[in-house]
Amino acid sequence: MKLLKRIPASLVSAVFALAIWQVVATVGPISDSSIPTATESVKALISLLGDAETWTAIWETLEMAVIGFVIAVVIAIPVGILIGLSGFAFTSTKFTFDFFKVIPPIVIIPITILVLGPSLQMGIFLVVFAIVFALAIQTAYGVRDADPILLDTLSAYRLGVLSRVRYARLPSAAPFIAVGIRISATAALIVAVVAGLIGGAPGLGRALLLTQTGGLVDQTFAIVLLLGIMGVIVSKGITWLQPRIVFWIPQ
Amino acid sequence: MTAEISIRNVSMQYPDPDGGIKHVLSDISYDVTEHHFVSIVGPSGVGKTTLLRLLTGLARPTAGEIQVQGQRISGPPTGLAVVLQDYTRSLMPWLTIEKNIALPLKKQKLGKNETRERIESSLQEVGLTGTGKQYPWQMSGGMQQRASIARALAVRPDILVMDEPFASVDAQTRFDLEDLVLKVRADFGITTLMVTHDIDEAVYLSDEIVVLHGRPAVVRDVVVVDIPFPRSQIETRNDPKFADLRTHVYAMVRGLE
Amino acid sequence: MRAGRRLLNILIGAWLPVLLIYLWWTASAGSTNPYFPPLSEIWTRFQELWVFDQVPIHVVPSLQNFAMGYAIAVVVGVGVGALLGASRSTYRYVEPVVDFARSIPAVATVPVFIAIFGLETSMRVAAIAFGATWPILLATIQGIRSTDATLTDTATVFRLTSTQVLWRVRMPAAMPIIFSGLQLGLQIAFVVTIASEFLGAGFGIGAFTQIATDSFLILDAWTGVILMGLLGYLINIIFDIVERLSLRWYYGQKKLA
DSSP states (O other): OHHHHHSOHHHHHHHHHHHHHHHHHHHSTTTTSSOOOHHHHHHHHHHHHTSHHHHHHHHHHHHHHHHHHHHHHHHHHHHHHHHHHOHHHHHHHHHHHHHHHHSOGGGGHHHHHHHHOSSHHHHHHHHHHHHHHHHHHHHHHHHHTSOHHHHHHHHHTTOOHHHHIIIIIHHHHHHHHHHHHHHHHHHHHHHHHHHHHHHOOTTHHHHHHHHHHTTOHHHHHHHHHHHHHHHHHHHHHHHHHHHHHGGGSOO | OOEEEEEEEEEEEEEOTTSSEEEEEEEEEEEEETTOEEEEEOSTTSSHHHHHHHHTTSSOOSEEEEEETTEEOSSSOTTEEEEOSOGGGTSOTTSOHHHHHHHHHGGGOOOHHHHHHHHHHHHHHTTOTTOTTSOGGGSOHHHHHHHHHHHHHHTOOSEEEEESTTTTSOHHHHHHHHHHHHHHHHHHOOEEEEEOSOHHHHHHHOSEEEEEETTTBEEEEEEEOOOOSSOOHHHHHHSHHHHHHHHHHHHHHTTOO | OHHHHHHHHHHHHHHHHHHHHHHHHHHTTTOOOTTSOOHHHHHHHHHHHHTTTTIIIIIHHHHHHHHHHHHHHHHHHHHHHHHHHHOHHHHHHHHHHHHHHHHSOGGGGHHHHHHHHTTSHHHHHHHHHHHHHHHHHHHHHHHHHTOOHHHHHHHHHTTOOHHHIIIIIIHHHHHHHHHHHHHHHHHHHHHHHHHHHHHHOSSSHHHHHHHHHHTTOHHHHHHHHHHHHHHHHHHHHHHHHHHHHHTHHHHHHHHHO
């Protein structure tokens, strides 16, 4: 009995889930539909991973996500800081940014496709659109959250705006920015996939779309599994990376 | 007089997160007489709250047993009500004061009218008439603690347990609440156990004071407070007996005696 | 002067959006760019289609699927989440699966559902429900698990059963966290609704926009995009209002902290 407790929970539940899948796909109520069994899907996944094209697709998706993410960060954080420093700017932009923040990027794909075509640029644009507003607002909130007593103290010592930003506002904004970055990074990957699946931009999204239109069901499932695995890796990676990167913001 | 609560050779230990075993309580024995008000005092961290958790049935002793009205307890006993220190976290913030008081009453299946009557009378007893429809966060700290006491009274408990109930309010409010406790004691005579670090308060309110001390904690002494009731803030605290008792207890808590 | 302050704030918040729309209107007025027709024409076409001619044909089915899928997600997510949150050992085994399922981009699951269900309405509702359930499930589990021990201890001492503690104490206490999961689930439900229509054709705002784009009916496509944007925004506003009303106690408490 003690041995059972030593087996990691993740292994047990993964095996269990796959077993249920296998059974449901073979003898369950939906077994005559074309859904592949667990074994078929895993086989398809393994063969996909052996295919160079899959790795190109993975690379393209990551490329769109990363470039879009970097562009968004470079725009959003300075803009967010500026907005946060001015009460007037904050109230002025609040409605507009809130509005665009809430609109899911998938909504603008039809127009974006017309203008930019199903291209890498379209995907990058979509990623930027998806995260730049939220990140700017987050940063602005963080800047505004600065300790008023600390700010008064710095003013009393006649230290200018730049010092106040450096010693009071940036440190207070740091945790807000960290959270915003973590959320944006995950979102960037998802939006890159959506750009491909719905908009035809290159990468795993498009690969997934092609399996669907081509009726290659086991590959459809395989790519979805792959996306899940990538999602887990990215989120664990970010959690690991975050405390190591945030240090550069003055505490 | 029968022992309402009987603590018999209770010891408590648990695995230390840093390795090894932590011995918190060692061979604690004490009988709580019916209708008495007993304070439990001791230095910080000695294990007062642990003892309280054992008394309320939230935890089980590693050795010994606790009997309530002759029955060994193995979980929260019936007829027990509790007032904890942090009222912001023990009153349910999404319920009005009325609904907070009504919550433990559901177990008793009283029916609408009697529930209502209990709520009203409890609020009246603690001086909170008419505040039933307010939410806890709309009230001051003192009022919230009164509400907490009202909630305990409404179930008509045989035993009332309080864990540093007045530690989170300001000194003025604390005196008011102490007098409220005396009033409740005079009106109802509920057997009460109170953990406190405030020695003056312990002497002011109690019939007996149990002093815990040591690591692991043992019962250092049981001090009988033979100042008669009714007591008052001005006269009682002026009484030389009060000062003697206070000093005696304080010295034991500090390990000087 | 308070009304004056309020008015000022509204004006400050409004000038930028008004200016942007005005700029768009005038800049596109004489446009010959096929992809960016004059805003005035888009507006005319918008009124022709969506006030209220095409609403029953496209908007209603979309909203129906959205509502049904989301409702299923809420019931399953909160119900199962509550049970899993209360049981520590079961969750340990389920957690990795939940983590994995949650990491799959919801939109990417639509092809899977098409494979299982074909292009029927059931495919859409299933995909929406699936995508929206995970954040709700996770938030509920987290909320239930992180209930303040003081609240549950008090309830336990007052002899509420563990089922009562779960539904009467942990659940309401977890509402703020659950609501953040509900909000995320709402947004995912909306996105999947549109995605299921982009990929699945038939009726619905997304389907309409897709067909319009394919047929190069640019004006129609623009109106579809704007309508989707407005609906997304509106749905979030409604959710915000519901949240503010349901969590009045939470916000009231925070304001005073």
